[in-house]
Amino acid sequence: MNAKQPILFLSHGSPMTALGGDELTQVWSGISAQLSKPAAILMISAHWNTRLPILGGSAQPETIHDFGGFPDALYELRYPAPGAPALAQRLKKQLTSAGIATGIDASRGLDHGAWVPLRKLFPAADVPVVQLSVQPDSCARHHFALGAALAPLADENILIIASGHLTHNLGEYLRGKPRAEETRAFRDWVHTHLMTGDSETLLDWQHAAPHAAFAHPTVEHFLPLFVALGAAGPKHTSEWLGGGWVADALAADNYRFIQAK
Numbered sequence: 001m002n003a004k005q006p007i008l009f010l011s012h013g014s015p016m017t018a019l020g021g022d023e024l025t026q027v028w029s030g031i032s033a034q035l036s037k038p039a040a041i042l043m044i045s046a047h048w049n050t051r052l053p054i055l056g057g058s059a060q061p062e063t064i065h066d067f068g069g070f071p072d073a074l075y076e077l078r079y080p081a082p083g084a085p086a087l088a089q090r091l092k093k094q095l096t097s098a099g100i101a102t103g104i105d106a107s108r109g110l111d112h113g114a115w116v117p118l119r120k121l122f123p124a125a126d127v128p129v130v131q132l133s134v135q136p137d138s139c140a141r142h143h144f145a146l147g148a149a150l151a152p153l154a155d156e157n158i159l160i161i162a163s164g165h166l167t168h169n170l171g172e173y174l175r176g177k178p179r180a181e182e183t184r185a186f187r188d189w190v191h192t193h194l195m196t197g198d199s200e201t202l203l204d205w206q207h208a209a210p211h212a213a214f215a216h217p218t219v220e221h222f223l224p225l226f227v228a229l230g231a232a233g234p235k236h237t238s239e240w241l242g243g244g245w246v247a248d249a250l251a252a253d254n255y256r257f258i259q260a261k
Helices: 013-018 023-034 085-097 114-119 141-154 169-177 180-195 199-204 223-230
Strands: 007-012 040-049 055-056 103-104 129-134 158-164 239-240 255-258
Touching: 007 023, 007 103, 007 223, 013 114, 023 114, 040 223, 055 085, 085 103, 085 129, 085 141, 085 158, 085 239, 114 129, 129 223, 141 158, 141 223, 158 223, 180 199, 180 239, 199 223, 223 255
Parallel strands: 007 158, 040 129, 040 158, 055 103
Antiparallel strands: 007 255, 055 129, 239 255
């Protein structure tokens, strides 16, 4: 019998988190200790943006260092997990059957939104990984439907991880003078609705949430959350896993969602 897997939403922090030693690294170590080994991982990353959903179909995805200006040690890191081309093909058919046009990129590697947390969650890099893109030109409901179509994977011992950020105003982060009141109001609003399972209100976040445009001047780091919520399904259980803040500017909360039986 296949093990039942949860659905995770992770705030993936700065690329520097890959070097360890910060609060987020400690949170991920705690999450890792609570996870059973999955047969495969479906990773939805904020750092792969496409017009239509695309699945990574490489048999051996490369480690993509999609950032600049960091210490040399960061560019030397690799996460040599295998891919799962057959799973990518099956998921393409699954999404297409749900009415969602989907493609496969057989050369795509793992960007830092994927490999940075995976190095801590599964350091042996022995679990096959398929990455899925997000569509910044599409709304939260599109991504929720994407997740709903993928929900059966949890019953097949496949771990769904949505990697983004609970808030992501890089301008505030780089200025070093964060407007904490606005960011915290948005974070607290999202947290409240996540913990009560109110996905319907969250789907209208751009109009309903306080300071939404400030917390996410661009939407790609918030969209993975809706894939996770869609996969979690109605009446799911939500658990906050911690995370804290990156430089007092970016909310780095992490959550686990358990599908209802």
